[in-house]
Amino acid sequence: MKTLQHAQRGAIASIPMIIGGIPFGLLFGSLAIANDLSIWFAIAMSSIVFAGSAQFVALGLIAAGAPIWVIVLTTFVVNLRHILYAADMLKFVKHLPLKLRLFMGFGLIDETYAAVRPMYDMGSANKDTGHKAYIGSFFSFYLMWNVTTVIGALAGELIPGISQWGLEFAMVATFISIVTPYLKSVPYWGAFAVAIVASVALREMPNHLGLIMATLMAVTTGYVLDRDDAQHASQEAKHV
Amino acid sequence: MSNAQLTLIIIGMFLVTYSVRTVLFASAHKAHIPDWLNKALKFVPISVLTAIIAPMSLTNANGLLLTLFNPWLVGALTCLVVGLFFQRQLLTICVGVMVFFVMKVFVVA
Known part of the structure; x- marks a missing residue:
């Protein structure tokens, strides 16, 4: 192309x-x-x-x-x-x-x-x-x-x-x-849910700070859930 | 405000905006993003896009508007369902926008 x-x-x-x-x-x-x-x-x-x-x-x-x-x-x-x-x-x-x-x-x-x-x-x-x-x-x-x-x-x-x-x-x-194409695993659903709740709860903060905070909270949620998933997977792999 | 002050505002706003957008791009060839950060950054698109539109869809100036008479909420839910079900971007946008405007014209007005 x-x-x-x-x-x-x-x-x-x-x-x-x-x-x-x-x-x-x-x-x-x-x-x-x-x-x-x-x-x-x-x-x-x-x-x-x-x-x-x-x-x-x-x-x-x-x-x-x-x-x-x-x-x-x-x-x-x-x-x-x-x-x-x-x-x-x-x-x-x-x-x-x-x-x-x-x-x-x-x-x-x-x-x-x-x-x-x-x-x-x-x-x-x-x-x-x-x-x-x-x-x-x-x-x-x-x-x-x-x-x-x-x-x-x-x-x-x-x-x-x-x-x-x-x-x-x-x-x-x-x-x-x-x-929506990202919504295929628990970590992404977690980030999605936290982004909704946090951005609505923090919407009155000045200068888009609520948006930034909500984004950081959602990213952290996704990351932590993802890491837990990976740990479970590696533990199960060890058992096998 | 004087023209000099207005010019300063433009220059100042340009400098901070451009710096925020470019500081990482400028050093990209030597910047090293640690592995854990890259794993976290993959959640940025879904997080920031959701955080931008959730308050638009779920609230108005008076607060939460969690009713089926809210065209924004119904339109957004339609998009979500169509998007999850069909995975077709254009279809999602078209159906959602149609539902939104039909509701706005016939239900709310």
Whole structure:
């Protein structure tokens, strides 16, 4: 397969999430204008920072008159989860040239990780092709995010209530369709259950800290259950 | 805020975001992830994706919404059942989204 075809596969795997992201991009552009910020500021945010939820948090903090260091520090905390994605992706990218890795890092967002990471597990991506699918996903999100930011900023309130339509459900459906193939053994079910309970229980924590805590608790659960499984297996092997 | 301050915000936000995303990738060729950590990291996708969508599906601004009149919950459960049963990604998404919007239009409204 050619490079372009791998990139297309990454982009196609991202389509449902791109649709789910459209209302957020429109909303970001229109909120920036509603907060008396210029369209150039909105464009700079989406094209240079490229971090959905952190951009919304920053708008709120700017409106509240927070000092710059608070805005930057909050952005750091909100985006901390991306380091987990990087750690998990490391084994698939470590053989690639440094420049390519530095470029890929810019596009390490929730959706691209969600779309491309499972492709390695399901056998539709490998060390030689995965980064092409990744870049295809990254580019299509980058395009959507910047185009919708501009439209949102230009349209302002022309699309009233689009944020209430529920287009984000496309993201929920996609994430579940990514999660279900993993649900084949006790450790994964354990991680799944703990992630649900903990993320709901901790949802009021500020700056996505609840999300990070719930993720760490779920990962730990999966790891411990997995290790117990392995120990049982090796003990049984000894008995035989 | 002045333009200088807004520029500083963009630069600051870019620097922290890019650093978090790139710090491990940059040192990937010499970084060694211990075996136990790699075993734990394989649970990151299911954990983080579930933790992002569970509050969206199970709660609203007023708290838990564990009823069959909640389109988010019913849509999510539909996806889960279809996904577990058929293992077809596109089918899961399409059926779930359809159920969600039908509920939103006819049941809730």
